[in-house]
Amino acid sequence: MGEFLLVTIQVDMHDQLALQLQDDLTRAIEKKGAKGVLIDISALEMVDSFIGRMIGDISGMARILDARTVLVGMQPAVAITLVELGLSLPGVATALNVERGMALLRKALNESGDDNFIKR
Amino acid sequence: MNPAMTTSSSGELPLTNEHDIVLGRQAVRRMTQQQGFSLVDQTKMVTAASELARNSLIYGGGGTLKWAMLNEGTRRGLRLTFEDQGPGIPNLELAMTDGWSSGTGLGLGLTGTRRLVNEFEIQSTVGVGTRVVITRWK
Numbered sequence: 001m002g003e004f005l006l007v008t009i010q011v012d013m014h015d016q017l018a019l020q021l022q023d024d025l026t027r028a029i030e031k032k033g034a035k036g037v038l039i040d041i042s043a044l045e046m047v048d049s050f051i052g053r054m055i056g057d058i059s060g061m062a063r064i065l066d067a068r069t070v071l072v073g074m075q076p077a078v079a080i081t082l083v084e085l086g087l088s089l090p091g092v093a094t095a096l097n098v099e100r101g102m103a104l105l106r107k108a109l110n111e112s113g114d115d116n117f118i119k120r
Numbered sequence: 121m122n123p124a125m126t127t128s129s130s131g132e133l134p135l136t137n138e139h140d141i142v143l144g145r146q147a148v149r150r151m152t153q154q155q156g157f158s159l160v161d162q163t164k165m166v167t168a169a170s171e172l173a174r175n176s177l178i179y180g181g182g183g184t185l186k187w188a189m190l191n192e193g194t195r196r197g198l199r200l201t202f203e204d205q206g207p208g209i210p211n212l213e214l215a216m217t218d219g220w221s222s223g224t225g226l227g228l229g230l231t232g233t234r235r236l237v238n239e240f241e242i243q244s245t246v247g248v249g250t251r252v253v254i255t256r257w258k
């Protein structure tokens with residue numbers, strides 16, 4: 001039975017920590033059989049190309065493991081900077097906050113016909 | 121005539137490991153706040169600093185971040201200089217092309233960073249090192 005994973009990034013991560021997160025998260029998806037992952041970055045004051053790439057990679061890896069990823073809570077200043085930097089996070093679903101992200105995941109899973117998941 | 125540009129304070133930070141990148145961007149955040157930058161401008165400068173600090177570390181084998189808080193009349197700014205004694209960039213023109221990457225990055229390091237600041241200067245000599253100077257004004 002699937003479930004959602006919620007990851008809240010609360011520290012200014014050094015690069016190795018970001019890679020560690022990628023590792024831990026893919027393991028957790030496999031172990032829990034999670035169908036959805038919410039990554040909450042509302043506490044992040046900066047996303048550079050390294051963290052952006054890490055987020056994109058997590059989303060791609062999760063997809064291969066049959067889980068959807070939604071990035072939530074990006075601060076407006078971070079969004080403005082990311083786009084100007086040239087990083088628009090293609091293929092990464094985003095939502096304004098955790099609640100909306102959750103709704104997006106439910107909808108996506110509902111459309112894919114996973115009824116058991118939706119009813120639990 | 122333009123008012124003279126003065127430096128109200130300056131200093132230097134090492135860029136020798138990943139942790140230094142984190143310390144560097146935290147220091148840059150504080151400086152941009154001290155200079156009265158808007159939140160968006162703070163974020164742009166911190167992000168630019170993070171990109172260049174990582175370049176110095178990964179491609180340059182480590183280096184230094186020099187900072188200077190600038191005043192020009194009532195105008196306030198922050199100038200950051202990233203220096204390394206690494207292998208240098210053989211073809212600067214190519215490296216400054218959007219989408220170009222030597223392999224490990226996303227190919228938007230230098231050009232993307234240039235868009236985040238008001239002034240951008242790069243000098244690189246093969247076998248000697250690379251120096252990037254960025255300035256952002258409030």
